[in-house]
Amino acid sequence: xxxxxxxxxxxxxxxxxxxxxxxxxxxxxxxxxxxxxxxxxxxxxxxxxxxxxxxxxxxxxxxxxxxxxxxxxxxxxxxxxxxxxxxxxxxxxxxxxxxxxxxxxxxxxxxxxxxxxxxxxxxxxxxxxxxxxxxxxxxxxxxxxxxxxxxxxxxxxxxxxxxxxxxxxxxxxxxxxxxxxxxxxxxxxxxxxxxxxxxxxxxxxxxxxxxxxxxxxxxxxxxxxxxxxxxxxxxxxxxxxxxxxxxxxxxxxxxxxxxxxxxxxxxxxxxxxxxxxxxxxxxxxxxxxxxxxxxxxxxxxxxxxxxxxxxxxxxxxxxxxxxxxxxxxxxxxxxxxxxxxxxxxxxxxxxxxxxxxxxxxxxxxxxxxxxxxxxxxxxxxxxxxxxxxxxxxxxxxxxxxxxxxxxxxx
Numbered sequence: 327x328x329x330x331x332x333x334x335x336x337x338x339x340x341x342x343x344x345x346x347x348x349x350x351x352x353x354x355x356x357x358x359x360x361x362x363x364x365x366x367x368x369x370x371x372x373x374x375x376x377x378x379x380x381x382x383x384x385x386x387x388x389x390x391x392x393x394x395x396x397x398x399x400x401x402x403x404x405x406x407x408x409x410x411x412x413x414x415x416x417x418x419x420x421x422x423x424x425x426x427x428x429x430x431x432x433x434x435x436x437x438x439x440x441x442x443x444x445x446x447x448x449x450x451x452x453x454x455x456x457x458x459x460x461x462x463x464x465x466x467x468x469x470x471x472x473x474x475x476x477x478x479x480x481x482x483x484x485x486x487x488x489x490x491x492x493x494x495x496x497x498x499x500x501x502x503x504x505x506x507x508x509x510x511x512x513x514x515x516x517x518x519x520x521x522x523x524x525x526x527x528x529x530x531x532x533x534x535x536x537x538x539x540x541x542x543x544x545x546x547x548x549x550x551x552x553x554x555x556x557x558x559x560x561x562x563x564x565x566x567x568x569x570x571x572x573x574x575x576x577x578x579x580x581x582x583x584x585x586x587x588x589x590x591x592x593x594x595x596x597x598x599x600x601x602x603x604x605x606x607x608x609x610x611x612x613x614x615x616x617x618x619x620x621x622x623x624x625x626x627x628x629x630x631x632x633x634x635x636x637x638x639x640x641x642x643x644x645x646x647x648x649x650x651x652x653x654x655x656x657x658x659x660x661x662x663x664x665x666x667x668x669x670x671x672x673x674x675x676x677x678x679x680x681x682x683x684x685x686x687x688x689x690x691x692x693x694x695x696x697x698x699x700x701x702x703x704x705x706x707x708x709x710x711x712x713x714x715x716x717x718x719x720x721x722x723x724x725x726x727x728x729x730x731x732x733x734x735x736x
């Protein structure tokens with residue numbers, strides 16, 4: 327069976343290598359739009375941006391490995407036309423070559439949102455999605471005094487921490503009324519804000535950007551809706567990403583914000599899987615809703631499962647979803663999916679904070695700052711289908727692991 331994979335990021339590479347580890351010996355073609363070897367994205371906003379992680383440490387796999395297991399990497403290539411039928415199809419690439427396939431995997435990722443205001447295209451207004459973006463941002467930070475980060479999500483805050491550690495004056499502008507509003511609760515948002523402000527970063531929430539000032543030599547300022555203008559030598563846009571679904575739409579697949587897939591990557595076509603940031607999957611607590619999960623953990627697990635699907639094998643059960651964000655010395659770890667909770671418990675304080683989330687009496691997730699023991703205890707409980715008594719968990723002197731008990735019946 328000939329398998330084509332469009333997208334050579336974490337999900338695409340994981341799928342290709344999983345196919346080989348599961349015994350598939352047919353052709354595997356891995357098509358990536360960026361030149362060079364596939365690489366890790368998380369260090370781009372941290373170690374690579376700071377200059378402490380060299381480029382060669384970003385590689386997901388060495389060329390010798392890919393060649394050795396027979397993965398045909400087509401780097402720097404994009405799909406310009408595609409056909410899909412009951413038995414497979416064909417991809418035509420931008421160099422005129424064609425790739426015939428019996429099964430197709432879409433791991434097309436997502437694209438960064440651009441700032442839709444006057445001046446949003448000025449030099450010095452930079453996003454962060456690729457190595458090229460990170461190199462441009464690193465060069466911009468080297469000569470900057472004032473850095474404005476638009477967007478108080480994980481990427482924006484990681485960049486803010488990196489820039490502040492380099493001695494830049496940093497302002498984070500967030501349109502919502504708190505940081506990380508889409509993914510964590512108010513106490514955790516407040517904890518993260520307090521940490522960044524203690525480092526000297528200015529945080530503005532409930533603040534909308536109305537335009538950018540500057541000229542051919544670059545951006546000079548950020549104008550807010552209230553008329554305030556912030557000085558800026560570099561503006562970083564961290565306002566989210568849009569799943570890359572153009573190819574899926576062209577092939578007639580079901581798309582709703584992202585490519586509709588199940589937790590194992592199955593799409594509306596039996597010979598196509600979709601994995602990683604381009605896909606949306608059933609919400610774990612509200613199955614009638616779809617959820618996009620942007621994380622390395624999801625990309626790896628969904629890709630591993632999709633490899634089994636393509637080979638007609640039964641996928642292994644998915645593990646506990648988890649995510650991390652290193653913002654300077656602040657270490658954030660999230661386990662489970664907190665969206666849909668109806669109760670929460672705040673545990674700890676000071677430098678450490680844990681927020682436990684419950685739904686109908688059952689533990690479903692936790693957000694943890696600088697407390698790996700709490701994080702590991704929650705992951706262990708969720709993996710076993712167990713729970714933690716919310717009343718006992720309030721006492722931060724009691725180890726969470728000692729409170730793991732049988733789950734409340736659903």
